[in-house]
Amino acid sequence: MANRIRFGSVFLLILLLSAAYVAIAERRVSLLNGYDKSIFKSSFHRIFDTSKYGILQLQNGLARTPQMGWNSWNFFACDINETLIKETADALVSTGLAELGYVYVNIDDCWNTQKRDSKDQLVPDPKGFPSGIKPLADYVHSKDLKLGIYSDAGLFTCQVRAGSLYHENDDAQLFASWGVDYLKYDNCFNLGIKPIKRYPPMRDALNATGRSIFYSLCEWGVDDPALWAGKVGNSWRTTDDINDTWASMTTLADLNNKWAAYAGPGGWNDPDMLEVGNGGMTYQEYRAHFSIWALMKSPLLIGCDVRNMTKETSEILMNKEVIAVNQDPLGVQGRKVKVFGKDGCLQIWAGPLSGSRLAVVLWNRCSVASTITTDWNALGLKPNTSVSVRDLWLHEDVAGDAMSSFGAEVDPHDCKMFVFTPVATFRAEM
Numbered sequence: 001m002a003n004r005i006r007f008g009s010v011f012l013l014i015l016l017l018s019a020a021y022v023a024i025a026e027r028r029v030s031l032l033n034g035y036d037k038s039i040f041k042s043s044f045h046r047i048f049d050t051s052k053y054g055i056l057q058l059q060n061g062l063a064r065t066p067q068m069g070w071n072s073w074n075f076f077a078c079d080i081n082e083t084l085i086k087e088t089a090d091a092l093v094s095t096g097l098a099e100l101g102y103v104y105v106n107i108d109d110c111w112n113t114q115k116r117d118s119k120d121q122l123v124p125d126p127k128g129f130p131s132g133i134k135p136l137a138d139y140v141h142s143k144d145l146k147l148g149i150y151s152d153a154g155l156f157t158c159q160v161r162a163g164s165l166y167h168e169n170d171d172a173q174l175f176a177s178w179g180v181d182y183l184k185y186d187n188c189f190n191l192g193i194k195p196i197k198r199y200p201p202m203r204d205a206l207n208a209t210g211r212s213i214f215y216s217l218c219e220w221g222v223d224d225p226a227l228w229a230g231k232v233g234n235s236w237r238t239t240d241d242i243n244d245t246w247a248s249m250t251t252l253a254d255l256n257n258k259w260a261a262y263a264g265p266g267g268w269n270d271p272d273m274l275e276v277g278n279g280g281m282t283y284q285e286y287r288a289h290f291s292i293w294a295l296m297k298s299p300l301l302i303g304c305d306v307r308n309m310t311k312e313t314s315e316i317l318m319n320k321e322v323i324a325v326n327q328d329p330l331g332v333q334g335r336k337v338k339v340f341g342k343d344g345c346l347q348i349w350a351g352p353l354s355g356s357r358l359a360v361v362l363w364n365r366c367s368v369a370s371t372i373t374t375d376w377n378a379l380g381l382k383p384n385t386s387v388s389v390r391d392l393w394l395h396e397d398v399a400g401d402a403m404s405s406f407g408a409e410v411d412p413h414d415c416k417m418f419v420f421t422p423v424a425t426f427r428a429e430m
Ligand code: GLA
Pocket: 073, 108, 109, 157, 158, 159, 186, 218, 220, 240, 241
C-alpha cells in the first residue's frame, strides 16, 4: 500500500514537472516566434538570453512596457509643493511630453510630515501640500495624467518623514482613497529586516485596495531584487542612487546590465531616474544616457524641471524613435554585447525588437572620437544577412543593405543608435 502511494506521488511529481516544462518551453517559443533560422544564428538566443522572460513577472495588468513620466527628486529634492506638481503636470501637457507617453507625475520624498496624526494616518506636509493629496490627484487626472507618491518600507523615509513599515494596509487604503496611481517604496530605516520580507506586504495591501497602483520597489539593488522582485512589484531598482555625472551614469548602466534576462512585460530593472537636462553632463553624454536607458527597457522617469527645458533637453527626451525602442511591445532588455578599445571603452549594446528587428547602440566611452563597427556575429546574425539600418538620432535610413558588418564614427562620450531590420525577414513578412 505504502509503495503504491509512493509510486503515485512520484508519478504526480513527474507529471507536474513535465507540465511546468511544457509551459516554460511554450513561452520561450512564442517569444522567439518569427525568428528566421536563415537570418539568426543559434548564438542569438545565448547573446539575448530570455530564459527568465515573463516567468518572474507580476501580472497585475500594469507595466506592460516600462513606466514613463516625471519624478521630483533628482532636481528638486525636498523643495517641493503642490504648485510645482500642478505646474509640472501643465508643462508635461503643453510641451507634448505627455502625448509621447510621459504620464506619471511622481512626488518623491518630503511630501509628508514626520509624525502620523491621532488616527495613525500619514499627513501631507501642511507647508508644501496644504490642500492635501486628493485635490492634486484630481488635478493631475483632469489632465489625463497619473499621480505617483512615495513611501518607505521602514520606520521613516530617507528624509526622515513617516514611513509605512507595519502600516501597509492603512497607507495603501489612504493612497487609494486619494486616487494615487503609483507608489515608489524606499528602503531607509528598515530595522535590518530583509527586503524580501518588507516589500511583499505592501504589494498585498495595494492589491487589497482594488485600485490599480503601479508598485515601484526601491531597495537599491542590495538583495539582488531581479531574482525575486518580479513577483512583488512592477519595477525594482538595481542600483544605488544616480547622480548627474558621466561616471555615475556609466557605472549604473553596467550594474543594471547584469540583470537583463530578468526584465519583461510586467516587471522591469530600474537603474534609477533620468538626469537629462540637469546640467552635469554634456549634450552627447545625456544623449548616450537616454539611448542606453531606452535600450535597457529602463523606466523613463524625467528628473529635470520640465517647465524650463532647453531645446537640447527636449530634443533628447522627445525623440520618438528612441522612445519607441523603450516601449517596444516585445519588452526584451537590450544589453552590452561587445567591448573593445582601451579598457573596453568602445562598446556595442543591442537588443531584440518586435518584428525580428534589433536596436543597436554604438557607444564611445573613450575620450577620443573613434569608429565603432559591429559585425553580425556580435549580434547573432548570419554574416550573409542583408540589413537595412535607420539612425534614430539623425532620423534617416543610412544603409539599405549592410552586409556582415556596420560601423560609424562616434564622438567621445557620445553614441549612435540604430534600428537594424534584416531585409530577408522583412521580405518574408510582406
Ligand atoms: C533614496 C532613493 C532616492 C530618493 C531619496 C529620497 O535615496 O533611492 O531615489 O527617493 O531616497 O530621500
